[in-house]
Amino acid sequence: MGRAPCCDKKGLKKGPWTPEEDLQLINYIQAHGPGNWRNLPENAGLQRCGKSCRLRWTNYLRPDIKRGRFSFEEEETIIQLHSVLGNKWSAIAARLPGRTDNEIKNYWNTHIRKRLLRMGIDPVTHAPRLDLLDISSILRSAFCNQSLLNLQGFLSAQALMNPELLKLATTLLSLNNENPDLVSQNLQQIQAMNPQVQSQVTPQMQFSQFQMPIQNNVEHFSGDLKNMGCSNSQENSVPSCLAENLMAQASQADLLGNPIFVDSRNNTNQNLGYDSVLSTPLSSPTPLNSSSTYVNSSTEEEKDSSCSDWFKFEIPESLDISDFL
């Protein structure tokens, strides 16, 4: 049985709301409350359907609506929540007081989604796009923009997604004969986080001291690719059979590229990004692992630059990386 329209649409006005209509709606709701949206237009003297009134009120006229640019913290929150909730805009909006689902949806589609795509991150899975992951460009970008190479963050956040990247990083460090202290320092940090992982590669590199979950994911992931009979997806989206793997891998690092180190001793994450998201009360949104501040007047390019920090890592000045570029 076909559904009856929410109201008789004959003679009802559509399109942009006028200030007079807005005032009428505001005055009515302030005096009587929304009540039954279906009957509201008639009672308020508006030539609109109830649905239009409700949308106008909830998305624009509500007094607690926050207008203006999204802050960096809000943007981080949206990205993290989207990675968990998907396109559940209302659920995301519930954690961003003053923001509507429509506004968040628009902001995602017009800003965040495009930025993620530019960065080679699939906005659906939040994993690097396998077909576009260009190692040299990532490295070039990072090396040009930053003189810092945070090896552990780099490897944990990115190498686990791509065995080639892992190999490249290994080679990178192997070139670092002139600065063994840095290698030692990084490895000590890694070892401190995973003391039980045994060495599998060369003694000087000891890359297997990285987390076993990473290794397992890489192997598992490679296996999936083999099973699919494809080694390089042509599609933007990740094949559905890979989605779970990718999400699992993505969960190893938060969206700022900060690795979520799994402590195999007690099986807890040292970076509780998602947990903090999920446990955040509705009334008190938190910056979600952000120590940075974002000025509203920043440009999109500045935001891109900020996001380039996702690939930030430290690199010693003595390390010649030109061979890779």
Added chain:
DNA sequence: AAACGCCGCAACCGCCGAGGT
């Protein structure tokens, strides 16, 4: 200055689930 194209956002559309009868 005009034409054109792109982009952002408000608003609309259609579907769905919950709840009432």
Added chain:
DNA sequence: AACCTCGGCGGTTGCGGCGTT
């Protein structure tokens, strides 16, 4: 159980503003 209404949600559209040519 079947039907109906309503509110809510996500996807899509279309208009206006802005930049470029």
